[in-house]
Amino acid sequence: MIPLNDLLLFAGTALLLVLTPGPNMIYILSRSICQGRGAGVISLFGVVAGFVVHMLAAAIGLSAIFMAVPFAYELLKYAGALYLLWLAWQAVKPGARSPFEAKELPPDAPRKLLLMGFLTNLLNPKVAIFYLSIFPQFVVPAHGSVFLQSVTLGVTQISVSFVVNLLIALSAAGIASWFARNPFWLAAQRRVMGFVLAALAIRLALEQRRAA
Template sequence: MVDAAAAGGIALIELGMVLTPGPNMVYLTSRAIGQGRRAGLVSLAGTGVGFLCYLLMAVAGLSVVFGAVPAAFTVLKLAGAAYLVYLAWGMIRPGGRGLFSPRELDPVSDRRLFGMGLLTNLLNPKIAVMYAALLPQFVSPESGPVWLQLLQLGAVQIVIAVAVNGMIVLGAAKIAGFLFARPRVMLAQRWAAGTLLAGFAVKTALGKGPAPA
């Protein structure tokens, strides 16, 4: 079973990532603002299933791959660190995108909402990096089987992601109006999230490899 420090680390990383603009956040807020809260929540359900798909793939294959080809983890670790730096720069650079810059979307059925939420998540490189390069770094040889630890860490990530996204979807229209009326608050949010992700990028690059399966 994972310890509190590992679970807390994943929770903090996911909190920083879920508050960073990306395909999931842009799609969910756009859908909630353009088609209503229910549409946003149906889309979020699809996104949640996407997280489960990634978690199952991670449990099924990552520990085996990393055990057989140790260099694969190094490559993924550095890729994860580089992507976090990229996300952080996207937040703090002049003209960087904030959380609530939604696109106009045409209304669609619940089935399509769910499917689009699922597909958006499955094609989200930020989530791929989370499961392939970040989760394994919190696995400890003293804490039990790799697959069980990955399940537990993934569960923490999914709970944080769905809960935060759900709250944002429910308050998307009001939050968007509040931030657009207060550019300094929006700028502060961007810098806080960007700085947090940059710190995690350093931790990722310097972290040790995962425990063997």
Template sequence: MIYLVSRSISQGRRAGLISLAGTGVGFVVYMLMANLGLAIVFVAVPWLFMGFKALGVLYLAYLAWQALRPGGRGVFDVREYPSDSSARLFRMGLVTNLLNPKVAIMYLTLIPQFIDPDHGHQTVQGLTLGTIQICVSIVVNALIVIGAGGIAMFLRQRPRWANWQRRATGILLAAVALMLAREVPDRAQI
């Protein structure tokens, strides 16, 4: 979501929505992998999952530092970036989502709880539930992308609010990074 918000703020809603299309394709890839049994790698090789998780913790800690350091910048600070092509925005959204192993874990652990072998083919049920999840996720993220530009403009016109938002966001990002770093999942949790 932070990636999508940053694209929407820096390059406009169109860029955010194109990036969202890329993340949506990433969801489809993970859903297909999970339903075809390929995403089991993250469960079978827990150190791989932990490596991705460690990278995520470091990234959140970096974002928190960026927001909390003296002269730091908040997530909703409007910045000028060179415009990326539609293909690059799409590709970056796809790669960002594919580097999130928790998506694969979600498809492997959450969706199977709602599959009933007595109600038809399990793969079809998994694909159906995954498709519903993807649709809901895309709608929610699209609303976030559309709203991010408005929030950025609101904060740009109110520097005191922007400062408060930057600090609150930095503290929340640091808290999430610490919580994720403290989690030491055993094989049952993965």
């Protein structure tokens, strides 16, 4: 299966990505502020359900790709690097919005909160591209089933995302208030995230394919 060092590196990558600007975190943060912690947590479970769909689709798709088109790894590797560079630019470009900046949302019933969380994630291109471009960097056919490796990575990513977003949902008001009072750190958070993502993109692009 996946070596521990690679799994830890992947978990770190997942942590960076969950902290970058995106619909999921903005929705959960905004929902928690506008309707309370409970609404934020319900929305989070909807987001997790969306992750499961993305994970299974990616695991099945990657299994087929590795079996049918081995050199596709190189294409996916560079696609992943370009995707990370794009995220880095999104974090630092003029007028960029931090995920810690909430927006006003009207109150909704629990069922709708769950559905909206699910759809927000399911239709989020950031998540789909992450699964299809970052997963292959950590999957090596020689380590066993590509499908099981992909599921292991998916469960790791979902766990990291769940913990981070749960903490945000439970402390959304305090987080948003602190960043509102400290705009310098709001900008610094985006710049640091952009630098780290760019560095990771370069690392992945230069990494040599390990023998299968």
